[in-house]
Amino acid sequence: xxxxxxxxxxxxxxxxxxxxxxxxxxxxxxxxxxxxxxxxxxxxxxxxxxxxxxxxxxxxxxxxxxxxxxxxxxxxxxxxxxxxxxxxxxxxxxxxxxxxxxxxxxxxxxxxxx
Amino acid sequence: xxxxxxxxxxxxxxxxxxxxxxxxxxxxxxxxxxxxxxxxxxxxxxxxxxxxxxxxxxxxxxxxxxxxxxxxxxxxxxxxxxxxxxxxxxxxxxxxxxxxxxxxxxxxxxxx
Numbered sequence: 001x002x003x004x005x006x007x008x009x010x011x012x013x014x015x016x017x018x019x020x021x022x023x024x025x026x027x028x029x030x031x032x033x034x035x036x037x038x039x040x041x042x043x044x045x046x047x048x049x050x051x052x053x054x055x056x057x058x059x060x061x062x063x064x065x066x067x068x069x070x071x072x073x074x075x076x077x078x079x080x081x082x083x084x085x086x087x088x089x090x091x092x093x094x095x096x097x098x099x100x101x102x103x104x105x106x107x108x109x110x111x112x113x114x
Numbered sequence: 115x116x117x118x119x120x121x122x123x124x125x126x127x128x129x130x131x132x133x134x135x136x137x138x139x140x141x142x143x144x145x146x147x148x149x150x151x152x153x154x155x156x157x158x159x160x161x162x163x164x165x166x167x168x169x170x171x172x173x174x175x176x177x178x179x180x181x182x183x184x185x186x187x188x189x190x191x192x193x194x195x196x197x198x199x200x201x202x203x204x205x206x207x208x209x210x211x212x213x214x215x216x217x218x219x220x221x222x223x224x225x226x
Binding site: 004031033035040041042043045048050056058059090092101102103104105106107108 | 122148155156157158159160163203205207212213214215216217218219
């Protein structure tokens with residue numbers, strides 16, 4: 001099993017450009033998450049999904065959109081990138097066993113917006 | 115929403131000693147609490163989960179305690195090794211069981 005994979009690993013964007021980050025998991029997990037991690041801020045939840053075709057806002061959703069058309073994939077889109085979106089983005093997934101929601105993380109995408 | 119506090123200062127300890135990291139929360143007592151390890155340039159890795167009715171949980175050299183009266187969890191690494199050097203994050207459920215909130219983490223450095 002590959003677990004959780006993310007593409008790309010690195011990306012540099014100019015302000016106003018758009019891009020999509022792809023997350024894939026092969027563990028048949030229902031729940032998937034997108035986080036951003038900034039120095040001193042910890043992991044902050046952007047959006048999440050509790051199943052195929054569903055999405056919900058997290059703590060910092062502004063400027064991002066997501067889609068979960070297939071159970072194994074969770075896409076994070078930036079329509080018009082801003083320097084404030086420079087960060088490391090992590091995708092995670094978890095099963096649906098209540099009371100044991102450990103999350104499995106991908107390796108991260110380092111995004112720089114100039 | 116839950117506020118989580120972890121010591122933001124790095125913790126330096128000598129190899130072989132026991133490292134103790136703290137996770138404090140301020141609001142409602144969660145049904146469980148998780149601990150993760152994060153190495154530089156990598157995603158967090160799950161280590162342990164402790165439920166509200168468990169006082170203590172062990173896994174090899176790791177021990178976690180959960181005190182719902184103090185609203186605190188302690189994470190211990192006994193006989194610490196340089197390979198234990200990493201950032202350790204605690205996480206608590208927020209908004210039901212669908213998601214968790216992470217603390218900012220404590221960086222542990224084990225000195226040979």
